[in-house]
Amino acid sequence: MDEDRGPLIVLTGPTAVGKTELSIRLAKRIGGEIISADSMQVYRGMDIGSAKVTLSEMRGVPHHLIDILEPDEEFHVVRFQEYAKNCIREIHARGNIPILTGGTGFYIQAVLYDIDFTETRADQDYRKELERLAASRGPEYLHQMLQKADPESADAIHANNVKRVIRALEFYRETGEKISAHNEAERQKKSPYRFAYFVLNDERSRLYANIDRRVDQMMERGLLQEVVRLKEKGYHRDMVSMQGLGYKEILGYLDGETTLDEAIRILKRDTRHFAKRQLTWFRREKDVIWVDKDRFAYDDGKILEYLLEVLQEKKITDRRI
């Protein structure tokens, strides 16, 4: 039964830890294809700020879900999940191993455990109405509504977290069920894949230093010009894509809200915060295999050997390397 399930490798970690390079080396060793689990790299024209892999870095390894949308298109987990599942199916059909790489933990969770989102069709009108209510009567009011409909969710979601309160309300209205119950059920699911979930990590201070350095590099490589170009094309801050790190800060500068130095400072800070949140997320995921770089003396070759060992142990790959 276990053997019926297709193989899947997840290789993730906080931003700037070095996922990209390692994933490509791994793919080359085992005949893998990479699926990007990244909410920003899906957009065309957002290369520098999203630290997108370059063609030469790919070294011939197939990459999926990169550059598939224009920055004004909507993207979200459900869509990601649908695309990623298709990719996985095709990669399996080719006899290759899919490697899910990228830092968006929620996306990884969605495909790894095949979480069910399909029960509702997002009702724009109702959502708008709730947003209006939140604005006019305050977040507490919405939270009260949720308290009546789904007390468990109300207890779990802070009233100030309007976005999540709205979603819970919306779910209840659409399905007549409580999202808290739904979530609980989904949580019990086991993965449809034979998988290994690696989280690459580094000492906090080194990670932060890397982030700072990488932002400087982005500037040298022309992040400013990239954002100018996007702005000229008419992309603006209401779009999800332009809320990505590196874009919102530079747009702030272009709109005269900050100096460039200030924008860079904020970008570094926000990226560090992001990395921290990513780690919090991975810490609470079950089945994670932590790969601390310092335990391997920062030697990618050694890390790779370790990954291969685990993969064989778990019978995810049997090709002798």
Place this chain on the structure above:
RNA sequence: GGCGCCAUAGCCAAGUGGUAAGGCAAAGGUCUGCAACACCUCUAUCACCAGUUCAAAUCUGGUUGGCGCCU
């Protein structure tokens, strides 16, 4: 050497007799259709010593350190 000013958490900073605001950073956390989003939690006895007082970060004296001016 003299005169003046200042000394509150890692940083910025309120408080001028009644038992330490706030912001930032750091740290921890939540997350099941916007997730590089949204949201939550959280850190001090006020440079040091002595005194006045029922009560001092707040008043007095001294010590140390910093800043400015003068000789």
